[in-house]
Amino acid sequence: xxxxxxKEDRLPLDSLKSRLPTRSEALSVxxxxxxxxxxxxxxxxxxxxxxxxxxxxxxxxxxIIAYVLAFALIESVALLALLVFYSLFxxxxxxxxxxxxxxxxxxxxICIGAFLLQRKINLVYRLELWQLxxxxxxxxxxxVLLVLLLAFLFERSPLLSRxxxxxxxxxxxxxxxxxxxxxxxxxxxxxxxxxxx
Amino acid sequence: xPNSLTRRDFLKISATFALSPMLRVIPAPLPxxxxxxxxxxxxxxxLFDALSASNLSLYGYPRKTSPNLERLAARSTVYHNHHxxxxxxxxxxxxxxxxxxxxxxxxxxxxxxxSPLVAPNxxxxxxxxxxxQAAFAENSFVDMLLFQFQEYLDLHEPVDRFSLVGHTFYDKxxxxxxxxxxxxxxxxLFKREEAHGSLxxxxxxxxxxxxxxxxxxxxxxxxxxxxxxxxxxxxxYFALSQVMDGxxxxxxxxxxxxxxxxxxxxPHAPYTPALPFVGMFDxxxxxxxxxxxxxxxxxxxxxxxxxxxxxxxxxxxxDAEFGRLLDHLEQSGLLDTSYLIFTSDHGELFERGAxxxxxxxxxxxxxxxxxxxxxxxxxxxxxVHTLTSNVDILPGLLKIAGLPLPDWCEGQPLPGLxxxxxxxxxxxxxxxxxxxxxxxxxxxxxxxIRDQYKLVHYLGYKSYSxxxxxxxxxxxxxxxxxxxxxxxxxxxxxxxxxxxLLRVNQxxxx
Numbered sequence: 228x229x230x231x232x233x234k235e236d237r238l239p240l241d242s243l244k245s246r247l248p249t250r251s252e253a254l255s256v257x258x259x260x261x262x263x264x265x266x267x268x269x270x271x272x273x274x275x276x277x278x279x280x281x282x283x284x285x286x287x288x289x290x291i292i293a294y295v296l297a298f299a300l301i302e303s304v305a306l307l308a309l310l311v312f313y314s315l316f317x318x319x320x321x322x323x324x325x326x327x328x329x330x331x332x333x334x335x336x337i338c339i340g341a342f343l344l345q346r347k348i349n350l351v352y353r354l355e356l357w358q359l360x361x362x363x364x365x366x367x368x369x370x371v372l373l374v375l376l377l378a379f380l381f382e383r384s385p386l387l388s389r390x391x392x393x394x395x396x397x398x399x400x401x402x403x404x405x406x407x408x409x410x411x412x413x414x415x416x417x418x419x420x421x422x423x424x
Numbered sequence: 425x426p427n428s429l430t431r432r433d434f435l436k437i438s439a440t441f442a443l444s445p446m447l448r449v450i451p452a453p454l455p456x457x458x459x460x461x462x463x464x465x466x467x468x469x470x471l472f473d474a475l476s477a478s479n480l481s482l483y484g485y486p487r488k489t490s491p492n493l494e495r496l497a498a499r500s501t502v503y504h505n506h507h508x509x510x511x512x513x514x515x516x517x518x519x520x521x522x523x524x525x526x527x528x529x530x531x532x533x534x535x536x537x538x539s540p541l542v543a544p545n546x547x548x549x550x551x552x553x554x555x556x557q558a559a560f561a562e563n564s565f566v567d568m569l570l571f572q573f574q575e576y577l578d579l580h581e582p583v584d585r586f587s588l589v590g591h592t593f594y595d596k597x598x599x600x601x602x603x604x605x606x607x608x609x610x611x612x613l614f615k616r617e618e619a620h621g622s623l624x625x626x627x628x629x630x631x632x633x634x635x636x637x638x639x640x641x642x643x644x645x646x647x648x649x650x651x652x653x654x655x656x657x658x659x660x661y662f663a664l665s666q667v668m669d670g671x672x673x674x675x676x677x678x679x680x681x682x683x684x685x686x687x688x689x690x691p692h693a694p695y696t697p698a699l700p701f702v703g704m705f706d707x708x709x710x711x712x713x714x715x716x717x718x719x720x721x722x723x724x725x726x727x728x729x730x731x732x733x734x735x736x737x738x739x740x741x742x743d744a745e746f747g748r749l750l751d752h753l754e755q756s757g758l759l760d761t762s763y764l765i766f767t768s769d770h771g772e773l774f775e776r777g778a779x780x781x782x783x784x785x786x787x788x789x790x791x792x793x794x795x796x797x798x799x800x801x802x803x804x805x806x807x808v809h810t811l812t813s814n815v816d817i818l819p820g821l822l823k824i825a826g827l828p829l830p831d832w833c834e835g836q837p838l839p840g841l842x843x844x845x846x847x848x849x850x851x852x853x854x855x856x857x858x859x860x861x862x863x864x865x866x867x868x869x870x871x872x873i874r875d876q877y878k879l880v881h882y883l884g885y886k887s888y889s890x891x892x893x894x895x896x897x898x899x900x901x902x903x904x905x906x907x908x909x910x911x912x913x914x915x916x917x918x919x920x921x922x923x924x925l926l927r928v929n930q931x932x933x934x
Binding site for chain 2: 267
């Protein structure tokens with residue numbers, strides 16, 4: 228009796244667990260976030276470096292870059308966590324079955340969307356209250372449709388799957404470049420905030 | 425001061441004794457500023473950002489913008505010819521803190537810091553042995569400067585301490601390394617109004633802030649019909665009345681003797697007065713138009729008058745709130761035991777095709793700021809017409825505290841606070857935001873004011889290079905007639921300004 232209840236209790240948890248990505252799937256999706264987040268942040272940082280150097284020493288600029296890289300690492304991890312959480316709401320057949328492909332593509336599309344929005348960021352400051360409620364909901368709905376569409380396309384088109392998969396695999400290299408940099412930067416930030424004054 | 429000796433107090437006292445031979449600022453056994461009880465009076469410095477003396481009825485402006493300041497003036501020393509050392513916050517506030525001109529302290533860019541060579545020579549270090557020191561600045565650039573003096577501050581309130589909506593990240597996440605936290609998080613990763621350094625989380629933060637803003641704007645529509653006041657360069661919104669309430673509580677909680685630095689954001693743009701003040705100057709009045717300056721962007725005259733009206737209404741709003749503070753200080757008795765200093769960091773311009781203060785111009789509305797000092801128990805008004813600068817405030821405070829004047833001060837004690845009027849004294853104004861901080865000044869606007877004359881040197885501007893303007897402020901207070909080519913005094917001032925430029929540039933010439 229006791230065992231039976233325990234099994235019943237475990238069932239929803241098992242169902243969720245079965246939707247979680249494997250380590251390699253997570254790494255694939257993470258690599259997409261790492262690539263876009265770090266590249267964007269570094270692009271913006273180096274765009275600012277000449278102005279920082281107008282009134283800051285090189286040492287100060289390096290400290291700012293350490294903060295920026297540490298934050299990029301945190302942002303990448305946070306985005307991966309959000310996407311994993313989001314994926315739990317989909318049937319296994321839709322998301323989990325092609326986690327790296329669907330997750331990686333979705334991550335890339337979100338990042339590209341964010342990149343385009345960053346170019347026109349002032350639009351956000353003009354949004355009315357109803358827009359602030361409606362647009363995120365529309366965005367969420369679109370992302371659901373996108374996941375369904377991607378799952379459908381990857382299932383139907385092996386060529387597309389192979390192409391996207393090859394692209395995602397190559398992105399993993401950025402994890403090995405950016406993550407150690409971000410980790411080192413995070414250490415610098417932690418040390419500065421522990422030992423400062 | 426607290427009754428018991430804390431570890432922090434012990435360290436401060438020990439450090440003071442250890443450093444005293446070097447600093448040469450420790451008072452003689454019985455400093456002049458001490459009261460009969462042996463403690464100096466409190467000092468409360470109230471600074472409103474971008475408040476031009478030219479727009480205050482206290483100084484003769486036709487619109488009744490400052491009735492409460494006039495009330496304070498009745499029991500204060502009123503300085504009529506007080507100038508800021510810069511035309512925007514960072515250099516001018518750094519000058520106030522260090523008694524040095526911007527070309528010395530080098531905080532000449534918008535988010536500059538004071539040079540490490542100059543930073544140790546600051547107001548808070550000098551007053552530290554005598555006062556419990558508290559600071560609250562609504563301007564994040566000033567807050568950054570305050571973090572340079574963090575070790576001397578007993579209480580340093582965050583920028584968003586009394587805000588309604590939004591927050592700063594550095595105060596929450598990296599307070600122990602605030603300067604770099606601010607530069608990376610608030611001024612880069614989540615920076616307002618330009619592509620952020622953070623790709624996605626910054627957008628989510630924007631959406632969240634906007635959502636809260638819209639909710640609060642709708643909630644307070646009856647109070648702020650033109651939108652909530654915002655701290656410039658941030659996403660932090662506030663209601664001035666709430667900030668003032670918070671500051672009153674803060675002042676009540678401080679031990680005596682205390683030195684409190686309060687830097688309020690109004691009337692800095694965006695000009696968002698509260699309802700009783702919206703439209704109060706819808707009177708059709710406008711000053712006579714002035715010819716567009718060559719370095720002005722060419723804002724139209726109707727737009728300038730529109731902006732001027734909003735600004736004046738915002739000034740009247742802050743004056744009313746200051747009146748509440750004044751009432752509170754009177755009722756609590758703090759006004760009888762404290763010096764109250766009222767001033768601003770720079771002014772605001774609505775003429776010659778330019779508005780605001782993001783400009784290379786240094787006309788009087790931009791640099792002439794109010795200064796009122798009410799001594800404990802003062803009942804009579806005293807007017808000082810001598811030329812003074814905000815580099816003189818630190819020496820004035822040292823006089824109040826009975827401390828000697830260090831030799832690195834570029835200012836001199838204020839007349840009315842133990843200082844003397846010095847005819848022929850030179851006061852400088854330096855605007856050099858387009859210049860790298862630690863290079864010779866090659867693009868800047870430099871002004872020298874001596875007696876009634878003002879010489880302005882526009883250095884290195886593409887369309888107006890090496891140009892000089894010279895005004896007789898006594899006979900032409902509106903600065904309409906550039907008499908540089910004809911006036912013999914212009915040469916004298918030019919020689920001195922050029923000499924100073926050569927001197928300050930020498931240090932950075934390789």
